[in-house]
Amino acid sequence: VGLLRNIGKLATCRPEGGQGDIHLLRDAAVAWRDGTIAWVGAERDLPPEYRVEAPIDAGGALVVPGLVDCHTHLAFGGWRADEFEQRILGASYLEIATAGGGIASTVAKTRAATDGELLARCRMHLAGMRGLGVTTVECKSGYGLDIDTELRLLRLYRRLGEEGPTRVVATLLGAHVVPPEYRDRREEYVDLVIGEMIPRTAREALAAFCDVFVEESAFTLDEARRILRSGQAAGLGAKLHADQLSSGGGAELAAELGAASADHLERISDGGIAAMAGAGTVAVSLPLASLYLCQPPLPARRLIEAGVPVAVATDFNPGSAPSWHLPLALTLACTLQRMTPAEALKGATIIAARAIGLEREVGSVEPGKRADFAILDAPDPNQWLYHFRPNACRLTVLGGTPSRESADA
Numbered sequence: 001v002g003l004l005r006n007i008g009k010l011a012t013c014r015p016e017g018g019q020g021d022i023h024l025l026r027d028a029a030v031a032w033r034d035g036t037i038a039w040v041g042a043e044r045d046l047p048p049e050y051r052v053e054a055p056i057d058a059g060g061a062l063v064v065p066g067l068v069d070c071h072t073h074l075a076f077g078g079w080r081a082d083e084f085e086q087r088i089l090g091a092s093y094l095e096i097a098t099a100g101g102g103i104a105s106t107v108a109k110t111r112a113a114t115d116g117e118l119l120a121r122c123r124m125h126l127a128g129m130r131g132l133g134v135t136t137v138e139c140k141s142g143y144g145l146d147i148d149t150e151l152r153l154l155r156l157y158r159r160l161g162e163e164g165p166t167r168v169v170a171t172l173l174g175a176h177v178v179p180p181e182y183r184d185r186r187e188e189y190v191d192l193v194i195g196e197m198i199p200r201t202a203r204e205a206l207a208a209f210c211d212v213f214v215e216e217s218a219f220t221l222d223e224a225r226r227i228l229r230s231g232q233a234a235g236l237g238a239k240l241h242a243d244q245l246s247s248g249g250g251a252e253l254a255a256e257l258g259a260a261s262a263d264h265l266e267r268i269s270d271g272g273i274a275a276m277a278g279a280g281t282v283a284v285s286l287p288l289a290s291l292y293l294c295q296p297p298l299p300a301r302r303l304i305e306a307g308v309p310v311a312v313a314t315d316f317n318p319g320s321a322p323s324w325h326l327p328l329a330l331t332l333a334c335t336l337q338r339m340t341p342a343e344a345l346k347g348a349t350i351i352a353a354r355a356i357g358l359e360r361e362v363g364s365v366e367p368g369k370r371a372d373f374a375i376l377d378a379p380d381p382n383q384w385l386y387h388f389r390p391n392a393c394r395l396t397v398l399g400g401t402p403s404r405e406s407a408d409a
């Protein structure tokens, strides 16, 4: 049995209500057994069986559920700092991609990297994220783009999840872009994704989701529909990178397929918003990508007003979002997307959990959920996201156990 007490404000982030309803409890305590939350309430009501000898003292601070980063491209070789400079000097993302840079250059470096190199980097990133309060991370493949490397990346994610303590959810993104060697025979690559990558991923139970990048420089709507339908038939939930650089009907396709989420959506159409609201698909906003690409962000207010839940994630990747700092993404969701701090927090907890199918296990502080928390050096969510600091997280708790990384934060 474990206990977290002396919580000034506890943002439980229970799912009911609107995007901004984070269901705050004052002077609260949380008790757990075997890593699973058993009791939540006002500390004065704590039942005697949870009065343990050495509880964790929150010091009157704000406590939130362990943060959920529901969109990252965690495993990749190399970086792309040279392109960062080229973009500053005026080259567009599309121009860089057309010239052989962009995703293709990361694919080459990822294929050349050893398992040990990739694992060491992923472990370092996950440890840094834990220090910020992030306890669950979705990780996409997509820098292999051949059978062996895509499966290799997914197996690395499985290993990271088994190692813990961060909860890892893997997504097959074999359809990230058409790899250079298939440039003139893209149908064959689509057939490879459908005929081999998806069946082998499903057979080894290596991923929970299948994702497709729908874009002029990547895959068409019809290709995405075929790939995602075959993924669903194999038991993989659907996700899309949609409407990022142009409005291409990706949000509508996500709704048609009953996808768990459609991500990016900077150029989502009115029809796309209505379709997603009807289907209950989560919109995943990626404000760091908007910041780095100097692009207008997705219309979060219109989505929320239409009843679409909006998650906030980092999109951590070496091109358009080379940072895994989820609290920074939350502050940007406030300033760029006009989400309130409470709305942003719910978007990185229970709504993010829903985007990766884990809403019954993580994302809120309720009995039955994993005992994942972040203790923040702030009195409330407004102060936390307004006064941006490198790290406002004092302690991260995963499955009832304090994280080692917190001490260094």
Ligand SMILES: [Zn+2]
Pocket (backbone or CB within 6 Å): 071, 072, 073, 241, 315, 317
């Ligand atoms: Zn992405």
